[in-house]
Amino acid sequence: MDALTLLLFIAGLVLLVVGAEWLVSGAARLAAAIGVSPLVIGLTIVAFGTSAPELAVSIRAALVGEADIAFGNVVGSNIFNILVILGLSAAITPLVVAQQLVRLDVPLMVGVTVLTVIFAQDANISRMEGVALFAGLIAYTAFLFIQSRRENGAVQQEYEAEFGERPKGAVQLATNVFLVIAGLGMLAIGSRWLVEGAVALARAIGVSELIIGLTIVSGGTSLPEVATSVVAAIKGERDIAVGNAVGSNIFNLLSVLGLSSIIAPAGIAVDVVALNFDVWVMLAVAVACLPVFFTGNQIARWEGLMFIGYYVIYLVYLFLASTQHDALPAFSSIMLLFVLPLTVLTLVITVLRELRMRRRLAA
DSSP, X not given: OOHHHHHHHHHHHHHHXXXXXXXXXXXXXXXXXXXXXXXXXXXXXXXXXXXXHHHHHHHHHHHTTOHHHHXXXXXXXXXXXXXXXXXXXXXXXXXXOOHHIIIIIHHHHHHHHHHHHHHHTTSEEOHHHHHHHHHHHHHHHHHHHHHHHTSOHHHHHHHHXXXXXXXXXXXXXXXXXXXXXXXXXXXXXXXXXXXXXXXXHHHHHTOOXXXXXXXXXXXXXXXXXXXXXXXXXXXXXXXXXXXXXXXXXXXXXXXXXXXXXXXXXXXXXXXXXXXXXXXXXXXXXXXXXXXXXXXXXXXXXXXXXXXXXHHHHHHHHHXXXXXXXXXXXXXXXXXXXXXXXHHHHHHHHHHHHHHHHHHHHHO
């Protein structure tokens, strides 16, 4: 791979990050005009805006026939969002989880992930399945905004404290519209450079395009989510931090994968390696959120560190599998026989303790 291709790859990442930041900033302030809660902003405007790089990359990859990049980007981003973004945010400060997330949004994320795994079983996400996914996004977004509009004035004041005063005057309106349009333009250009660079990189170092999509591309396009959630956690805006990660995962499956499947002439092909391993990791990570979010309605620091540790283990496995390293069988055995059962046992004990504590309080 020549220096120019590497430069385009890096420039593509930069444009994606900056473009997403401009898009989120402009969209959030425009959204202030209709006044919705911080959690809904985290689940929609912020989550969808920071997921725009994934959308741009996957659609571009689908158009040029790079299905492994398109599908691997979505799966890798969803794994990254929970294990790294929530993990880092919780490691900074324990994240209080809103009741709406426990009752609605996390179960919805798990349900959509299950549906995606079912759709992928024939090694293809068809156009009709893509239409079904995207229709789900429209219904989900409409429900959130209708619900938020019914909230009281105190929530509206909390929103304005987070995002500032609502846009006033033609200058502010024009500025925010410019940020949205410029952000979208940067995402379009950056996605093209990133996909081209990622494909060239995969071919140059002999690593499959699926692995590149699952790691480099998904990690790079998830940088806006990382920055948003970590900054939100530091500022104490925990609804934004958690809502951003959960909302991004829902958006990735319903919109990014849905639209990519609709646009691609034959839908999105699912690599057999991803079908046998990575989609199940994505499902396991989504399901793991249920007990973690349920216990005490917060994500503790140790749970955040556990998430980060599992992402490191996931990367190690991808490296060993892609290189067919001799240590792969032993590594897999340790994970299956010791690490995973110990984690499940820990989560079960934590949930049982939480249930016992709630019964005592109720009594």
